[in-house]
Amino acid sequence: MTGFLRRHWLLLVLLAGGLTLRVLTWLAYEPALLYIDSFRYLGNLDDLRPTDLNPLGYTVVLKALLSFGGLAFVQAVQHLVGLLLAVSLYALTLRYTSRTWLGALVAAPVLLDAYQLQVEALIMSEVWFQALLVGALWALLGRGEPTWWRAGLAGALIACAVLTRSIGMTLVLPLLVYLVLAGGAWRSRAGWKRIGVRTAAGILGLVAVLLPYSAYFYSQAGYWGLTGATGNVLYGRTATIADCSQLPEDDAGLQLFCPDEPLNDRRKIDYYTHFVYGDPDWPAEGLPDERTKEDLANQFAREVILNQPIDFATGIMRDFLKNFDPIKRTHPKDVPVERWQFQLTYPYYNVGESSLEYYNQVTYAYDGVLPDANTDLTAFLRSYQLGGGYTWGPLLAAFSLLGLLGAAGLGRARRSGLRAAALLATGSGLILLAGAASFEFSWRYQIPALVLLPLGGALGLAAILGARAAASGVSPRYPRNPHSPQSRGRRPTLDDYPDEIDAGAAADFRQRYGTSPLTPLVVVIAAYNEAKGIGTVLREMPTHCGELPVSTLVVVDGSTDDTARIAHEAGAYVCVASRNRGQGAALRLGYHLAAECGARYIVTTDADGQYDNSEMPLLVAPLLDGTADFVTGSRRLGSYQHDSTIRWVGVRVFAWLATVLTFRKITDTSFGFRAMRADLATSVTLREPQYQSSELLLGVLAQGARVREVPMTMRLRNNGASKKGRSVAYGANYARVMTGTWLREYLLRRGKRADRAVRTS
Structure with missing residues (x-):
């Protein structure tokens, strides 16, 4: 259970917020909100006329719900459906990528968008239309290529969506396109046979629902159709x-x-x-x-x-x-946006003569109460909505762009199995918006896109970053070298220290060196296949810093070359991890092992010769004189050479982000030449295998440690190529780790630390 909570904590936070907002909405307006269309649905419950303006899908659902309770019950169920939609989208995203933050990003608009909340409170069809869309996505985006029965189920669900809101007819096109493209079956003659079978099944699913309904329509109207709105x-x-x-x-x-x-x-x-x-x-x-x-x-x-x-x-x-648009506003000659905003008092719309009396009759008939609003709650909801509690238009545009770029094969997406899935979700969202715009613009018509465009964008981004997925007929790929280009997407987070590999490596180290072989000042180096450069780095390592002797601990992170042998021959203490897990895992092992084996201070440097280790006395001095707990070098305060413009820009961007998040002036978040108290290094939560430098920095800042930056020199590598990325994908993951660490350490755990301090004072 602890592992589940740790992995999905961000969704749980969002889910708590979404649940709270829905409870407030349900309590704010009694018994539910009624719009002009609501009375059309309610007025057709008995006759079930297919010739009315709205098709019968929602009317049938409403009739079933009202057999169990009144309008307040319907509103409660619709809010529950909204929560289930968010969880379903989150789970669907995680079928394609291990990045839980992407899943949370997909769920957030449904959970927190105030316009979504308002439409769930209305006796309207939107949330049920969304549910059918998500159901169709689940049917199509299963593991492997879509089978004939899944295609048929998706067709039937889309047909039901058409009977809920006629704009759903536009989704037939992305359905058929996906059935052709999914899994790359179109590349072979045998694949076209599978395409024919599943496409036929999808069409049959559509026809199996729409034809009987149209026949019922014919029996009532004398001509074939689906709705009276023509x-x-x-x-x-x-x-x-x-x-x-x-x-x-x-x-x-x-x-x-x-x-x-x-x-x-x-x-x-x-x-x-x-x-x-x-x-x-x-x-x-x-x-x-x-x-x-x-x-x-x-x-x-x-x-x-x-x-x-x-x-x-x-x-x-x-x-x-x-x-x-970045702001939801009423454009000239458009439907007023106020119709979809929370009002301070119960909103009434013109539904003919004596509208107020009509509202009273309807709510009293179903719930035994008159329409009412709790003005304290409505004021909060309106303030939340108008204050930015909605999905920002440019963010939807960004989701759309990411979905299209992923579908087009940008970067690693070219070989990804997510392309067709990204196209399905993004294309469905965009075609719905375009279809609605062919009639008229209303902010209400944007609501269905909240379950499609974020998902499409997340799948597109996962494809670009290099997702491990078995989607759309493409099997997962687990490369042996985690630093290869195919492996630079997010790797799974680390378990608590010590895991099985940590324990085995530490036990082997103690068997070879004893329990306390290290000096009070230990240099920890994480090394993966650094046989060509590690010897030079170790030979140039200082033997003393002031009066303190220096020992060097090299953590060999599952290397396949002679790194361990060369490090041992150069006089270093060597700890060998049986499997490569990333620099973050190796350094964390080194911190704990050094602290357990006698170190009071720990210095980190790289195995590739980029740092001038002769500058170590300057780095360690603030620790030894007691003016700092954590000292990090800064290439921007000192001097450095660079061979990547993207990295040059990234250093500045992430320094600015760290400064904003921590309210501390930071000039360099990823400088690997650092010094710290050993007890501080082992007290910080470290879970990132690769992007650990910012996680450590923000972690010690969150603990209130005294952090100092000092000018340092950074050179080009003495051999080989950097295992750090130079791409936008690497930068996106680095930003994810920074913001995730900040949320975890500054928001979630700061309160816990404060509670512990109060209890122990």
Whole structure:
């Protein structure tokens, strides 16, 4: 259980926040929030008319839920579904990558977005539409290539999504594309046979749900269809841009449908959709020929699109891009954003004459109460929402870009099995937003993308970073050399010290050297396949710092060359780990072994000759005179050579980030030449196999240790190539470790340390 909590702590924190916000929302508005569409669903519970504006999917769900409780019960269930969605997305992400922070990033928008919370409180279909989308993703993104039955299940779930919100029809395209691309089956003739089978199954799943429903629709309406919302959808969009002079002058019906207002004075899409076309008495003068109102609306829309394709496409693109605005605001002639924001008092919408009385009748009938709001809670929720408690538009854009870049094969994604999965999630989110924008823009239509775009972005990023996954028919790859290009994504975190490898290496060391062979000042070097350079480094090592003798402990991290033999012949104490785990694991082993074997002070340096070990007295001096507990060199305060512009930039960026996080001026977070008290080195939690330098630095700062930077020299390696990355992927992992360590040590554990201090004082 402890291991589970440690691994998934970030999700648990977010989940606690999401649960708290949902409880507050449920208590804030009694019994639930009602929007205009809510009354359409409630008014169709008994008749189940398929010809209404909304398809019957949510109506059926609502009818089932209301058999167990009232509107407050429905709201509670919808909040619970929201929490389950977040957990499902987190688990789905971890099927493709071991990076739990990516999974938490995917879950966070669903858990914490105030617009998501508000729509869950509404008697509306959105959260159930999201649930069907996530269900389809789970069916498709299983292990290995999608089988025929999983494809059929996904098709059926997408069909149910169509019957919940008709915009779901746009998802048929990404479904079919994924079934073709998944697993790379299209590269072989045998693969095309599998593609044909699973694609047929996916289509059959769609048809198996939609055909019977359409037949029911036919029995009620006399023609085939899925919803009563047909001609009004495109009519509203085209009415706002229509140039009446380009319509046939001799067609009285089309001229009648063109708005009277000049182009610049046209009203919003919603007005022409619902208040003009939706008015049963419009047009007042009647229709001029035998064409129906729907026929004329569809013909009008086609004429406008053909005559003004650029205007039409520009309008859609403009509305599509609004989804990525940094601030949720009402654009001119758009649906007011206030409809999807928490209000201080219970919100009422115009649903005809005596709206207030109608609201009262409905809530009293189902729950025995009148609509009410707790103004203390609503004030908090509104402040949270307007104060930034929502998914930032540019962040959604970043998710979209990462998903597309991963799908396109950027970097390591070229050989990743995540490309098709990233394309499925990202493409589905973008096509939903584009499909909604073809009608009109509303912030409500962005909500389904919260379960798609973050997932697509996370999968794309995992592919670019080099994820180990068995997704989409690609088996996991576990390279023997963890420093090879295929291995520089995040490696699993370390278990508590000592793990099995630590214990075995320490026991072997004591058997060879005894229990206290080391001097009070020990230099710890982590070495992996450094046979060519380690001898030079050790021969140049000082024998004393002031009056303290220096001993050197080389921790050989599962090397396959002669590093251990050469280090031993050069006079170093050698500890050999049986398996390569990364520099962080080797240094942690060295810290504990040095402290257990007599060291009071520990110095770290690298095995590649980059640091000038003759500067060690300057490094150790603040420890010996008692003015510091931890001393780190700084190449920026001193001098250094570099062969990588990316690393040069990274040193400055991460120093700035560390300064912001700790409120301490830091100039270099990754300088490997350091000195520290041995007891301090062993007291810090270290779990990172590779990106350990910032974890150690932030860890000692969080403990309140006196940290000093001193000017030092950094040279180019004396041999070989650096095992540290120079890529954006390495930088992303380094930033992840910094922020994760800060959250763990400054936020989560600082409170625990304070509690312990109070109890012991």
